[in-house]
Amino acid sequence: MSLEKVKKTPLLSARVFIATYPGMMRIFQQYDVGYFDLIVADESHRSIYNIYGDIFKYFDALEVGLTATPVEMVSRSTCQLFGCDYKKPTANYPLELAISDGNLVPYKxxxxxxxxxxxxxxxxxxxxxQIAELEDQGIDPNELDFEASQIDEAVKNKDTNRHILRNLMEKGLRDIDGQLPGKSIIFARNIAHAELLAELFAELYPQLGGNFCRVIHSKYERAEELIDDFKSTDESSVRIAISVDMLDTGIDVPEVVNLVFAKPIKSKVKFWQMIGRGTRLCPNLYGDGQDKSHFLIFDHWGNFEYFDEDPDEDDVSQSKSLCQRVFETRLALAETLLQRAEMDAFEEVIDLIYEDICALDMNTISVRDNWQDVEVCKDLDRLKTFAPQTKTRLHETIAPLMQWRNVMGLGEALRFDNDMAQLQLMLFTNKSKIDVAKQALIIKIAKLQMHLNEVRAQADAINEIQQDVYWQDLTFFKLEESRKALRSIIHLRKKDTYEPRPEVFIDVTEETDGIQVQERKAKIVSVDYEIFRREVEKTLTPLFETDAVLQKIRSGEPVTEAELEQLNALVHVQNPNVELNTLKEFFPESTETLDKILRTIVGMDRAAIEQAFTDFVQQVHTHLNSKQQRFITLLKNHLVRFGTIQVEQLYEAPFTQIHDGGLDGVFSEAQADVIAQFVQQFGVQLGNRNQNNQQPRD
Structure with missing residues (x-):
């Protein structure tokens, strides 16, 4: 049952409930704390924010959080929210392993x-x-002084973005016909940047029509329609989606083969979520049996270099709410007044503190969690005593709870309260600051709209506070009277209007010798290895029938160093990007020779395998029944495809499809021992691949 449909009455008949975070926030207190036995939270990195965290604090249930990108900071930790140690989830399936297992595709x-x-x-x-181009456009070149970080933000150069688009169209992975780029996402900096990219695309490629490349953003009414169109496999569907945040996370389009990072990214969580848009498997993308093998990322902002340095995620502690700031100023004021024995003023401030505490809503989960402290602090006599223990409780427990007060529409009044409390505090701590602080307050009051009856009713108070004499003989109670008179009307003033800075659009030709293109490693071993392995396989496959060294490797015959050097030289001619010796760098623990490592990529020759098994059967004089023959056929196919096998794999799928016991379930003990001994000759001990920091899967 979807909880989105629940209005007022909680549903009691359903056993499984489905809700969004905002939907659950509206109704979770309608249910008893023990109502649910299990809570599964998808995208649980979002739940570290206070507002959603209340859901998990409220219910007494087993809680399972699922996320590809946990947020782990000192002040905010997804793992700790779910009762795990910092940065130590209960279970972890990293991108490294998901690609190695074939559940996600690698990327270049x-x-x-x-x-x-x-x-x-x-x-x-x-x-x-370039100066001449700017002058032709009526732009003074001397006025241009933009840092790299401001490109496509404060200033947008059309030719820079033409390069981004042309690179995708000319170098991106193609569709099944090899004619045009496959499904692609361009991540833009902002709406204006996205619209500029779309406009330039239409100028560069008018023959492709208006639906080939579209901006997708929540400000457009048809945003969801466009997403569905982008997901469609119809030939006329959206091929290139220009996204402003909307497709950074949560979108699942397996056909995506190109990602364009046309903006800088500083959030590690968002960075890996964006990469995740391309990792989905897509069978038969290029025809029957021709699956999506990898995807391509064009990084125009050095994002991978930035995250190579493993920067700490910005750990900005949550800012204090306005109500908390007012409350803490009043606490400081009360403490100062008590110290100076200003008892009448002290009691006045204590009454305000008491009112603030009584305004806390006990139905709010965070307030309810601290109900004992709240009730203790509602004792007015205890507050007036203002003992050290009470002050500590007010600062450490009650002040943070002020964020949960319902102050909708009271923002201006509360800011005014804080301004006045600050001035009252300065009276007793630093009078010299008052002359500066009062200026902003007087300017604010001078903007009150006197034609309004509510404002005119307080004309005397408005006039008084703007006079010099008012400030010459300033007292706590004079400020307090002004605060009470003006706080309810302070919002009725003329608001300052700010003209947004006009966006700068220029069209300056980028110098071609200033363009730098470099294919770089992903720095995730399973990604880099899988990409390199495919490149090696693609280069060597056409040589199977003609190269003698490769034929020896695929037959399991030994080869010399000289023969390997000969093969490597031939490979360089075919593909300068492939250096066969690089393979050994992926397996530093392995003592196997390069020819055997190569065999795990190119597989073994079927004729050679058939001959080896024929000789084996004749030597052991064994007769195979139908199940055993099927088992041996699977074994041959495995060696032809992978070039190696370990004995323990004979007890795993696909061999367990013939019998749950694998080798021992199909053959007698004596036969199994002989086969295991025979299989050992095909083993290649690669060891663990060189490990990097494993990244989350999405």
Missing amino acids: VVSYTTQFLRDGIKSEKLTEE
Whole structure:
């Protein structure tokens, strides 16, 4: 049952409930704390934020959090929210393993930057031709001084974005026909940047029509329709989606083969979520039996270099709410007044503190969790005593609870309360600051709209506080009277209007010698190995029938170092990007020779395998029944495909499909021992691949 449909009455008949976080927040207190036995929270990295965390604090149930990108900071930890140690989840299935297991596809990264993207746009670095272009556009080149971080934010250069689009169209992975790029997502900096990219695409490729490349953002009414169109496999569907945050997470389009990072990314969580948009398997993407093997990432902002340095996630502690700031100022004021024996003023402030505490809603889960402290502090006599223990409780427990007060529509009044309390505090701690602090307050009051009856009713108070004499003989109670008179009308003033800074659009040709393109490693071993393995396989496969060294390797025959060097030289001619000796770097623990490692990629020759098994059967004089023959056929196929096998694999799938016991279930003990001994000759001990920091899976 979907909890989104629950209005007022809790459902009691259903056994499984489905809800969004916001939906559950609206109704969770309608249910008893022990109502649910199990709570499964998907995308649980979101739940570390206070508002959703209340759901998990409220219910007494077994809680399971699922996320590909846990947030782990000192002040916010997904693992700790679910009762685990910091950065230590109960179970972890990293991207490294998911790719190695074949459950996700690997990716290639191409860094593509221009001069402007690296260095910004500065007048002193422009060429004569670029200066002339700007002058033709009516722009003074001397006014241009933009850092790289401001590109596509404060200033947008059309030619820079043409390079981004042309690179995708010319270098991106193609569709089944090899004619056009496959499904692609461009991650833009903002809506204006996205719209500029779409406009430039239409200029560059008008023949592709208006639906080939579309901006997808929540501000557009048809955003969900466009997402469905992008997910569609119809030939006329959206092929390139330009996203502004909307497709960064949560979208599942297996056909995506190109990701374009056209913006800088600083959040590690968002970075891996964005990469996850391309990792989905897609069978038969390029025809029957031709699955999606990998996807391509064009990084135009050096994001991979940034995260190579493993920067700490910004750990910004939650800012204090306005109500908490007012409450803490009043606590400081009360403490100062008591110290100076200003008892009448002290009791006045204590009454305000008492009112703040009584305004806390006991139905709020965080307040309810601290109900004992709240009830203790509602004792007015205890508050007036203001003992050290009470002050500690007020600062450490009650003040943070002020964020849960319902102050909708009271923001201006509370800010005014805080301004006045600060001035009252300065009266007793630092009078010299009052002259500066009062200026902002007087300016605010001077903007009250006197034509309004509510404002005019407080004309005397408004006039008084703007006079110099008011400030010459200032007292706590004079400020307090003004606060009470004006707090309810302070919002009725003329608001300052700010003209948004106009966006700067220019069209300056990027220098071609300033473009830097580099294919770089993902720094995740299973990703880099899988990409390299496919490159080696693609290069060697056409040589199976003609190269004698490769034929020896696939037949399981030994080869010399000289023969391997000969093969490596031939490979270099076919593909300069492949250096066979690189394979050994992936397996530093292995003592196997390069030819055997190669065999795990190119597999074994079927004829050689058939001959080896024929000789084996004749030597042991054994007769195979139908099940045993099927088992041996599986074994042959495995060796042809993978070039190696370990004895323990004979007790795993697919061999257990013939019998649950694997080898021992199909053969007698004596036969199994002989087969195990025979199989050992095909083993290649690769050991563990060189490990990097494993990244989350999504």
